[in-house]
Amino acid sequence: MSSDEITRREVLVLTAATGGLLAGGQLMWGPVSPAAAQDAASTPTPLEVMLRINGKEHRLTLDPRTTLLDAVREHLHLTGSKKGCGLGQCGACTVLMDGKRVKSCLSLAALMEGREITTIEGLAQGEVLHPLQAAFIERDAFQCGYCTSGQIMAGVACINEGHAGSPEEIREWMSGNLCRCGAYDHIVAAIQDAAAAPSATQGG
Ligand code: FES
Numbered sequence: 001m002s003s004d005e006i007t008r009r010e011v012l013v014l015t016a017a018t019g020g021l022l023a024g025g026q027l028m029w030g031p032v033s034p035a036a037a038q039d040a041a042s043t044p045t046p047l048e049v050m051l052r053i054n055g056k057e058h059r060l061t062l063d064p065r066t067t068l069l070d071a072v073r074e075h076l077h078l079t080g081s082k083k084g085c086g087l088g089q090c091g092a093c094t095v096l097m098d099g100k101r102v103k104s105c106l107s108l109a110a111l112m113e114g115r116e117i118t119t120i121e122g123l124a125q126g127e128v129l130h131p132l133q134a135a136f137i138e139r140d141a142f143q144c145g146y147c148t149s150g151q152i153m154a155g156v157a158c159i160n161e162g163h164a165g166s167p168e169e170i171r172e173w174m175s176g177n178l179c180r181c182g183a184y185d186h187i188v189a190a191i192q193d194a195a196a197a198p199s200a201t202q203g204g
């Protein structure tokens, strides 16, 4: 059988039968040691990726598995977005993609080409804080601060989405952002204040 004749089903049957596997897009025949499999899987071809972050374009050469969070933190040194769980559960890594909130730890950087990404570093207008940043300070809406950039980015989206009509609504729509310090009452109050501010719907 030539490789041209191999169907997906046949690949599955063959790999199950022979102990071969697909690694790095290559079909490896016969029994494969774990080390060889790891080597093959850990050397994907780097990608050239153009990311637009906070209004500036950045050309990066990335492992295709790089998350948006790692691209902004490790490659662009924008460390305001935090890595909490790395599993999409805490919201510490929240950024805006075309104005919508995304968990950057779950987003592949290579899929962000052509998107406008806003991180906490891009929210203020020069020296002028976004109304929600100012409200967080005014309302003392953080303790350790680890969750704060994600809370603010999610809060901006929450306001822009029109989901900041009441404390209950804010709590529901901010439920994807956890705060280990338990500053929730202050965070909700800050979002309410910012939602009432004339220029709250900006930054995404
Ligand atoms: S670090 Fe992304 S959701 Fe926790």
Ligand code: FES
Pocket (backbone or CB within 6 Å): 141, 142, 143, 144, 145, 146, 147, 148, 178, 179, 180, 181, 182, 183
């Ligand atoms: S302020 Fe500490 S985790 Fe939220």
